[in-house]
Amino acid sequence: MLHIVNKSPSERNAFDSCLRLATKGSAVLLIEDAVYAATKGTAAAAQLQAAMADLKVYVLAPDMEARGMAGRVLEGVNLVDYGGFVDLAAEHNTCQSWL
């Protein structure tokens, strides 16, 4: 399953819920304000780092760049463009958007 999160981890609990309920081997794609979860020095990044043992984590690069966070990306996450977003959606049978 592909999990998509678009809310800031320091404003909503969508990111927490996603990590709690995503099963091993799932993919997590962070877009819009959720990209802050993959920036170094945050509590969310520490959670994400731990979760990466079981989950594949992707981040939408244009959203990272828009927010001035391109230089602060947590190691180990995979940056994708809009084409990569489409590929991920096509590769997985189901998508769960954590609105």
Add this chain to the structure above:
Amino acid sequence: MDEASEGVVKKFMFLNRKAPYGTIYALESLEVVLISAAFDQDVSLAFVDDGVYQIVKGQHTKGIDQKNFSPTYRALEGYDIEKLYVEKEGLEARGLTEDDLLVDVTVLSAAEMANLMAEQDVVISF
């Protein structure tokens, strides 16, 4: 014009708590701040929680097809809006320092920010 109210300067604070681009709040706040400059009031901007992300350096929005409004914060000085405050705890929780910001700000502790809020006549929240 009501003569009694003419020339009264009130302390206005714009309290910014949302990240830019994901929602419209940050841009709307900036629009209202610019309008407020026309009224010669005592204006302060406060950035707390995700609001600190609004003034992070190096924003490049070409890839998301949205206007990059971050340079506008640097123009506020030209409108005599020079009181910008950032909550220290908000910066630290996001792994940021004052050097990551694109404008000169005063960094305040939560307690200092609370006192500053308490002395305002009007607080407008975004």
